[in-house]
Amino acid sequence: MVTKVSDANKSLLKVNNLSVSFDTAEGSFDAVRAVNFDLKKGETLAIIGESGSGKSVTASVIMGILTCPPGRIKSGEVLLNDLDILKLSDSDRRKLMGSKVAIIFQDTLSHLNPVFSVGSQIAECFEVHKNLSKKESWNRAVKLLERVSIPNPSKRAKDFPHQFSGGQRQRVMIAMALALEPDIIIADEPTTALDVTIQAKILELLGELRDERNMGLILITHDLAVAAEISDKLIVLNEGKIVEKGITRDVFINPNHTYTKQLMDSIPGKITKNKKKTSKKIFKPILQIKNISKFYDTIACDDVSFNLYPNEVLGIVGESGSGKTTVSNLILRLSSPSNGKILYHGKNILNFNKKDLLNFRRKVQVVFQDPYASLNPTMNIYEIISEPWVIHSDFLDKKLYKSKVSDLLISVGLHPDDAIKFPHQFSGGQRQRIAIARALALNPEIIICDEAVSALDVSIQAQIIKLLLNLRNKFSLSYIFIAHDLPVVKDLADRVIVMKSGKIIEQGLVNDVFNSPKEKYTKDLLKASPSIENLIN
């Protein structure tokens, strides 16, 4: 009994005073500064931070996959079972990678080799470390796929990564990490790209495996709620430094550092304002969607009807493949519905001629998810924001372009001098502000936000939501806000529509739907969504 206790108290991994810097053309900057932490058997440590905080760099150092140069380990030690792996030769260290410590990555489509079957990629672990025969390795790979609940594993092992869904690919990744029964698994944003119900299942699987094999788990995430769901202790990283460290529950109940408090305040789903009660009697709807359907090879959107009222935020939530984006494309007339009508101020937009359509498009603008892809990298901000006026040439006199661009930049919280810069000179959040400024350029009535904040860090997300709400009042806009993230919709929307497999499952006022959902699917979604309240209460 005594030995067991001392064994359990022994650290599997100890990171002491680790500092990493990157040498770039603009000079060297410190990505990780004097970071210390340790991990014991069966324990889950969450490393929390926003993009650029150094959390993934720390994982790369432990895994020996930091690209050097430009990366440089300035100081510190990484003790794996009391052995400093930074001092090992490459070949000695390779023997530990995958067998003692393994990693699971976020973007599974790019992290799995597209040209090899998943079975062979898992089997490779045994061939490399255990010198097992091809056949024996393959059989073990199939067993692992079975353990992570891939249906029909002996057949699916022969399939390639692109033939799996995102959630299944993450299971394959987990199976690969598990292969050699490592002491430690590092999960780097393992659920970030996944739907909330899939996320819940993956987190459950990780927790289960940790307990089953008494492993140490390091969970790297930007999502505080995910950390709250699964971790025992956590560290919060900001600009490479640990600003907060402690038992997960204690930190969430009583955060010490201002940055942690700020992060916690940014968590969506906490704004308890009085939602606008749109009275249908007073306002006529701007947009009436009547029984629209869209068929591709499958049914993308099936008999969907709803209204949008002036100055209203309508949230559309659903998991991938639920038809949210199809609805937005239909409203934007980027594709035409197979059936149904879309009425804009009572007129069917499907019957619009070219001129009517141009006027309609002026009034309905869109902000997309990925601010890195949606801004043309070869155009400066002035050109990006003024381009709508070039297309709608009667909208604004050319002499006024400059002052109007400045006005728009100010209203989205940027500086007029930013007009001469190019997209790559801005951060993700700033770029999304630019995309919003462009959407505002033509004084629209409606802005469709398609996952407009889901690629952003939580504190930036909170800022953009605040900005969107301010702009709504200032310019009397209506939003259709499409998201898979329920708390964000709760913060922003007045009414909400829940979609699944192309159909509307439930719709109503946000507070009604979130506090007392009627449909089982809505309940499941809400239950799967991780939250800190579960931990604290």
Added chain:
Amino acid sequence: MKQYLSKRIFSSILAITGLFVMVFFLARLTGDPGHLYLPIDAPLEVRKEFSEKHGFNDPIYLQFGKFLGDLTDGNLGYSLRKERPAIDIVLEAIPVTLSLAAVAMSIALLGAIIIGSLAAYSPNGIFDRISRVVSLTAASAPDFWVAITAILIFSVSLGWLPTSGIGGVPYWIMPIGILVIRPLGLLVQVVRGSMITALSSDFVKTARAKGVKENIVIFKHALRNGLLPVITVAGDQAAAIANGAVIVETIFGWPGIGKLMIDSIMQRDFAVVQASILVTAIVILFINIIIDIAYAVLDPRIRHK
């Protein structure tokens, strides 16, 4: 994939038919073969008789009709110069060119994969810098000049290698060497570029995190992905060589399809021109199909489309 291939073959047959019609008429624009075959002072009656005998007097549509008629019998016409079926002459020449092309491309591809991958492993390293300069020089070297210089050095001055002709291994060295230079230079650059991308991919990180050795990371994980663009360029180069390594064959007196084509054009030997173009076009069609299949073999995402 099957559907894709059959589509591809069908459109290639259309293209070859079009090409064939064009070659038939264009060849006849080069002039009367009689001018080349008969002595300058040949009397008019002899010329008339020559034209009559070979059907050059008939209206061109009649000639084309007769040609098509013969074609359905599998007859590609007779060579004026050699007085043998044109197809026989072409089928003697094509294996010579194909073996030259196959050896040259295998060497170029293998060399490019090794040099390019090693250069990509540490971009801007010393090996990369040297290989960049050398490959650029090779890719832009004029082969007629290199060939003549090589003859001057290795045959005339040193006397190590024969100047021309076909025979044992020594006869192959210079023609192959010259043919390899340009594709090798070009392919090294393509391999380097695509391997730099492949080696910085996320799945390479995954492989390293699994503890896979570096040589397996490079030559298994990265290479299989990096090869895709290389195959396109290699196929292009192979087609160019198969299309007649005209200059090399002429300089080294290799009786291949390139030399045959040039000779028969010069001699207005229409039947041979047509036959060699048909056969070459079919060879290129096959090279393209092989490239498509290679793509599908290497990349499952294409296979499953």
